[in-house]
Amino acid sequence: MVWMETGSWQEMADGSVFxxxxxxxxxxxxxxxxxxxxxxLCTGTVSRASNSVEVRLTGGDSTLVxxxxxxxxxxxxxxxxxxxxxxxxxxxxxxxxxKTDLS
Amino acid sequence: MNLNRTFLQPxxxxxxxxxxxxxxxxxxxxxxxxxxxxxxxxxxxxxAIESLIDGxxxxxxxxxxxxxxRHFLSREKTTIxxxxxxxxxxxxxxxxxTGLHMFVVTLRCxxxxxxxxxxxxxxxxxAFDMTPETADAALAHVFxxxxxxxxxxxxxxxxxxxxxxxxYIIEKAMILGANRDIQxxxxxxxxxxxxxxxxxxxxxxxxxxxxxxxxxxxxxANRPRPGNDSHARVKNALHRVRNSLGVERVSALMTxxxxxxxxxxxxxDEYVSLGFDTIFLRPLSDYxxxxxxxxxxxxxxxxxxxxxKVALDRVIKWNLKGTRIVEAYxxxxxxxxxxxxxxxxxxxxxxxxxxxxxxxYNYNGKVYTADEGRMLAEMGDxxxxxxxxxxxxxxxxxxxxxxxxxxxxxxxxxxxxxxxAFNLYCGxxxxxxxxxxxxxxxxxxxxxFCFRNMEIIKHLICxxxxxxxxxxxxxxxMP
Amino acid sequence: MILHSRIEVQxxxxxIRRVGQRVDDCQTALLAAGRILQFNDEEGxxxxxxxxxxxxxxxEGDILRIDLSAGTxxxxxxxxxxHNALFITERCNSRCIxxxxxxxxxxxxxxxxxxxxxxxxxxxxxxxxxxxGGEPTLLGEKLIQVIQxxxxxxxxxxxxxxxxxxxxxxxQWAKRIGDIQHQDLMLGIPVYSDIARLHDFxxxxxxxxxxxxxxILNLASHDVPIEIRVVTHKQSLxxxxxxxxxxxxxxxxxxxxxxxxxELVGFARSNIDALWEExxxxxxxxxxAVSELSCRGVKVxxxxxxxxxxxxxxxxxxVKSISDWxxxxxxxxxxxxxxxRCGGLFASSEVRRPKGIKPFSExxxxxxxxxxxxxxxx
Numbered sequence: 012m013v014w015m016e017t018g019s020w021q022e023m024a025d026g027s028v029f030x031x032x033x034x035x036x037x038x039x040x041x042x043x044x045x046x047x048x049x050x051x052l053c054t055g056t057v058s059r060a061s062n063s064v065e066v067r068l069t070g071g072d073s074t075l076v077x078x079x080x081x082x083x084x085x086x087x088x089x090x091x092x093x094x095x096x097x098x099x100x101x102x103x104x105x106x107x108x109x110k111t112d113l114s
Numbered sequence: 115m116n117l118n119r120t121f122l123q124p125x126x127x128x129x130x131x132x133x134x135x136x137x138x139x140x141x142x143x144x145x146x147x148x149x150x151x152x153x154x155x156x157x158x159x160x161x162a163i164e165s166l167i168d169g170x171x172x173x174x175x176x177x178x179x180x181x182x183x184r185h186f187l188s189r190e191k192t193t194i195x196x197x198x199x200x201x202x203x204x205x206x207x208x209x210x211x212t213g214l215h216m217f218v219v220t221l222r223c224x225x226x227x228x229x230x231x232x233x234x235x236x237x238x239x240x241a242f243d244m245t246p247e248t249a250d251a252a253l254a255h256v257f258x259x260x261x262x263x264x265x266x267x268x269x270x271x272x273x274x275x276x277x278x279x280x281x282y283i284i285e286k287a288m289i290l291g292a293n294r295d296i297q298x299x300x301x302x303x304x305x306x307x308x309x310x311x312x313x314x315x316x317x318x319x320x321x322x323x324x325x326x327x328x329x330x331x332x333x334x335a336n337r338p339r340p341g342n343d344s345h346a347r348v349k350n351a352l353h354r355v356r357n358s359l360g361v362e363r364v365s366a367l368m369t370x371x372x373x374x375x376x377x378x379x380x381x382x383d384e385y386v387s388l389g390f391d392t393i394f395l396r397p398l399s400d401y402x403x404x405x406x407x408x409x410x411x412x413x414x415x416x417x418x419x420x421x422x423k424v425a426l427d428r429v430i431k432w433n434l435k436g437t438r439i440v441e442a443y444x445x446x447x448x449x450x451x452x453x454x455x456x457x458x459x460x461x462x463x464x465x466x467x468x469x470x471x472x473x474x475y476n477y478n479g480k481v482y483t484a485d486e487g488r489m490l491a492e493m494g495d496x497x498x499x500x501x502x503x504x505x506x507x508x509x510x511x512x513x514x515x516x517x518x519x520x521x522x523x524x525x526x527x528x529x530x531x532x533x534x535a536f537n538l539y540c541g542x543x544x545x546x547x548x549x550x551x552x553x554x555x556x557x558x559x560x561x562x563f564c565f566r567n568m569e570i571i572k573h574l575i576c577x578x579x580x581x582x583x584x585x586x587x588x589x590x591x592m593p
Numbered sequence: 594m595i596l597h598s599r600i601e602v603q604x605x606x607x608x609i610r611r612v613g614q615r616v617d618d619c620q621t622a623l624l625a626a627g628r629i630l631q632f633n634d635e636e637g638x639x640x641x642x643x644x645x646x647x648x649x650x651x652x653e654g655d656i657l658r659i660d661l662s663a664g665t666x667x668x669x670x671x672x673x674x675x676h677n678a679l680f681i682t683e684r685c686n687s688r689c690i691x692x693x694x695x696x697x698x699x700x701x702x703x704x705x706x707x708x709x710x711x712x713x714x715x716x717x718x719x720x721x722x723x724x725x726g727g728e729p730t731l732l733g734e735k736l737i738q739v740i741q742x743x744x745x746x747x748x749x750x751x752x753x754x755x756x757x758x759x760x761x762x763x764x765q766w767a768k769r770i771g772d773i774q775h776q777d778l779m780l781g782i783p784v785y786s787d788i789a790r791l792h793d794f795x796x797x798x799x800x801x802x803x804x805x806x807x808x809i810l811n812l813a814s815h816d817v818p819i820e821i822r823v824v825t826h827k828q829s830l831x832x833x834x835x836x837x838x839x840x841x842x843x844x845x846x847x848x849x850x851x852x853x854x855x856e857l858v859g860f861a862r863s864n865i866d867a868l869w870e871e872x873x874x875x876x877x878x879x880x881x882a883v884s885e886l887s888c889r890g891v892k893v894x895x896x897x898x899x900x901x902x903x904x905x906x907x908x909x910x911x912v913k914s915i916s917d918w919x920x921x922x923x924x925x926x927x928x929x930x931x932x933x934r935c936g937g938l939f940a941s942s943e944v945r946r947p948k949g950i951k952p953f954s955e956x957x958x959x960x961x962x963x964x965x966x967x968x969x970x971x
Contacts, residue, residue, distance in 0.1 A: 044529075044530075047530065048559055049559070050559045085139075085140075088167060089533055092133070092135070092136070095133050095167070096133055096135035099135055100135040100151060102194055103135070103151050103201070104198075104201070106194055106197075107201045108202075117690060117867045118860070121688075121690055121864070122797055124791065126790070154842055179787075179832070179835075183788055183838075184839075190802070190806065191807070192803065192806045192807050192810060195810060196806075199843075452888060452889060455845070586884065589884050589888035590884075592887075592888035592889065592890070593889055593890035
């Protein structure tokens with residue numbers, strides 16, 4: 012899976028999990044949004060290092076890391092999609108709220 | 115292909131395809147569901163979504179044509195206009211403004227239901243009945259709404275304890291709204307129905323909405339009254355009312371308590387045996403008395419979702435056997451999933467239908483954005499009161515919390531909702547989130563509202579996708 | 594009863610006798626029997642014509658076209674028929690692989706001149722009038738005149754025009770039709786697939802799909818009522834359900850969608866092997882397509898399918914769609930209990946009879962209705 016090549020994680024002595032993600036692939040926003048989605052299960056922080064985005068999660072069970080990473084990967088994909096289609100989304104809304112013809 | 119030689123064979127796609135905006139979420143362990151800008155969905159897998167976004171979906175992919183036909187990819191200039199027209203249709207109910215107007219004609223009631231937030235077992239008319247003057251002022255607001263379709267719903271307490279005022283309001287509304295399509299609905303337990311009421315309601319085309327929680331043992335446990343005979347009284351009255359007004363003029367409304375959770379099939383069967391063609395599997399609202407007695411009658415959302423699935427399955431089975439009965443929440447969601455037609459249900463749209471879809475005039479003249487707003491008020495929190503019937507109409511709408519509430523709670527802006535594939539199907543419930551989470555935007559990862567709707571929407575999409583028999587039944591309920 | 598027609602007399606006109614002669618006693622009897630026609634020619638001279646034996650006797654109110662120089666005679670309009678149509682042109686800008694009226698690139702502008710001349714003579718009681726071709730919109734301004742004339746001369750008459758809709762990619766053109774404000778005009782427009790490439794193949798014209806789609810949207814924006822037509826055959830059936838979904842989601846405003854069986858004449862006959870599917874084998878596909886449309890509130894009709902090859906669930910959607918002059922019931926139909934409800938077959942079906950044509954000895958009970966009160970348990 013993606014995170015095997017692009018990041019690593021380890022369990023810390025205090026029971027929290029430390030995840031290092033490749034900043035070329037993961038934005039801080041993607042990490043933050045993923046953290047927000049799992050915030051019913053754990054608490055956490057996201058910080059930016061030079062080449063990586065670092066995430067620390069506290070609480071949660073053994074499925075937490077996979078759960079978090081799957082969501083982060085989806086947000087990475089959503090960011091790619093939004094980058095390509097944001098202008099079209101605006102165009103569709105502009106059409107929605109205006110009377111236009113097609114010619 | 116055996117075409118006559120003078121005909122051309124099919125071409126390859128000549129135009130490169132443009133990627134269109136869409137949203138996606140995991141559907142189950144294996145599959146994803148993607149929804150386009152207009153609300154059309156496709157069940158697929160993550161690989162397909164990733165190739166689509168990377169522009170690497172092979173033309174021979176089994177869903178390549180579907181992605182194009184359902185506007186995830188475009189080769190035609192018309193696509194933008196078609197998507198825009200779908201969104202416009204979805205929002206086309208908004209300009210009509212408030213269509214549902216609820217009048218709390220009294221708080222007095224003969225029942226003392228655990229989950230009821232507001233009712234009083236009392237004889238004190240002066241304290242708990244709406245006055246004709248208050249009704250007059252409220253009616254003036256009703257007809258300030260531009261909506262061509264007005265629904266006036268009488269709420270209680272037990273509404274029939276103040277039938278004189280109901281008559282007064284109906285007579286006045288028919289004069290004031292002579293050029294509109296007006297529908298009257300009385301929410302009642304039918305305990306105080308008599309010939310005079312029946313005859314009047316028959317003549318004025320009034321509808322009844324009756325509380326019915328399930329079979330007698332369950333209904334009577336949920337709805338205590340002196341004599342413990344609520345179910346028997348409903349059943350008896352139902353027969354009389356239908357005989358005079360017709361079956362279609364009486365609908366039933368259920369509330370799911372903790373006790374109900376163990377009896378999904380029995381509840382559905384009770385609705386069928388009493389001849390109802392609609393059942394609305396409604397979760398308990400987390401307000402007022404319901405909140406105080408939560409330990410006794412409340413439950414976790416996943417328990418409700420399990421209940422819902424079993425009950426829906428039972429409903430579908432009845433249809434397959436030839437008895438048509440529709441589950442109303444499913445029907446509402448299907449309409450939002452399968453079509454772009456607008457739906458009027460206040461808690462399942464964005465912006466929320468509070469105020470702009472529904473207004474409630476309380477017995478004491480206070481105006482609320484929704485039924486639950488006055489229930490919260492009984493708990494001492496008047497946040498959802500937007501004024502008094504004697505206030506100016508413009509002031510009610512613009513001089514209150516209403517507009518900020520609507521704006522800030524729109525799914526297009528709420529964290530998680532804004533990225534959610536289902537945000538065109540689902541809606542926002544600022545009051546629910548205020549009540550359960552402390553602010554009207556709320557926190558979706560811990561929201562029961564979010565959990566419940568996500569699970570139910572996914573369940574319906576799976577039924578449509580995987581189970582041909584269920585799909586035929588569900589589609590037969592439409593549009 | 595007077596005037597014009599262009600039904601060719603196959604045997605070179607040898608039936609036309611005694612044109613312009615006085616009528617003797619014997620001929621008076623034939624005149625009374627409808628076998629001799631009296632009419633005024635362009636100079637106002639009374640003339641008589643003996644009708645070919647194979648011509649249906651004209652009735653009061655019918656309109657004929659008589660071409661003395663070419664020696665041809667035939668009906669332009671039959672008052673008693675519910676299937677009258679104005680045949681505007683043989684030309685077309687598409688070349689559908691199953692076309693039942695293969696287009697010809699000929700100069701037939703005179704057709705529309707005749708139609709304009711004829712319309713004032715048509716009975717005002719006419720219930721419906723079709724406009725067909727070829728592609729009527731190729732006539733441009735003249736077509737507008739025809740619709741305008743229909744509006745003025747036949748204010749009670751519903752008009753149904755078959756067009757590929759491509760001309761209405763121009764918003765201007767769509768507006769011209771909308772601006773006529775005809776009281777009851779519907780355009781029947783074919784959409785054969787939800788995928789441009791496949792539709793373009795079926796109509797044998799690159800870019801046709803995009804033009805038709807734009808046409809439909811433009812017409813809708815001018816409130817012109819639209820019927821969508823889908824012909825069911827081997828090339829359209831694999832995506833029929835998806836096509837139905839596409840129509841329902843993108844054109845929920847259409848008045849109706851017609852799912853139409855093949856008529857085995859013209860190109861449909863020469864391409865039969867690339868087109869033919871047994872109706873009794875694609876019933877499930879039809880059910881899926883019908884339910885995608887009807888669940889979204891779009892009215893669906895099934896044309897050109899006899900009831901015995903349709904699943905009974907679809908019977909409520911089946912209509913008697915085949916025009917009277919090409920409609921047949923075969924030997925099997927004689928004893929059938931549902932013959933009255935059934936649309937029968939095309940005369941051309943003798944080329945290939947659908948499998949499964951069989952009489953019903955009694956009308957099947959309707960599908961189970963939902964009783965209001967049920968006491969049975971599951």
